[in-house]
Amino acid sequence: MKYLVMVQGTQADYEAMRGKPSEHSPVWSEKDMQSMFAFMQAVNDDLAESGELVDAQGLVEPARTRHVRAGKDGRPVITDGPYSETKELLAGYWVLECESLERVTEIAARVAQCPVPEGSPDYPVVIRPIDNGGGDVCG
Incomplete structure (x- = not known):
């Protein structure tokens, strides 16, 4: 089954990554950014190697x-x-092709361990099964 695994953020989080902290989003150092990118690359590499990775993208602010x-x-x-x-x-x-909800939940739990600066917001990693049934999404 295919699943959409999503990470969340706010405009303030993107600004903090550019060196502009706010009350809820501490500034990210270059080391913080490199740690996050290395972590995500390792996740993507492992998912590609296992054959579970269909697509992965970070979105702009x-x-x-x-x-x-x-x-x-x-x-x-x-x-x-x-x-x-x-x-x-x-x-x-x-977008992941996984054998079970339990497996995609394991992956989401790993993603939730991504390194962030101390005091950063704690967003859940969201899992949504993809409906391949061909239903009309526009209702």
Whole structure:
């Protein structure tokens, strides 16, 4: 079965990684960034070697997000960032092909151990099974 494994973050977290701390997101040093990247690369390498990795991507900061909605007149309503008031958003993801929910949970538990600076927010790693049933997602 395929699963989407997601990590979360906020605009403040991305800014802290660029050296601009906030009340909830301490500054990341170059060593912190290198540790995080090395950890994630090791996870990706292991998943590729096991054949479970379908795709993995980190996403750019929420301030570069665009929301598109259907307007009442049928024309799109487009809103750009920044979204500093927004709570957690998707920061990165893996699409994994795993034999069981237990296995993907083991992987998510490993991802949750990613090194971060002391005092950083503690976000859950979210697992969502991917529905391959061909259902209509637009309802």
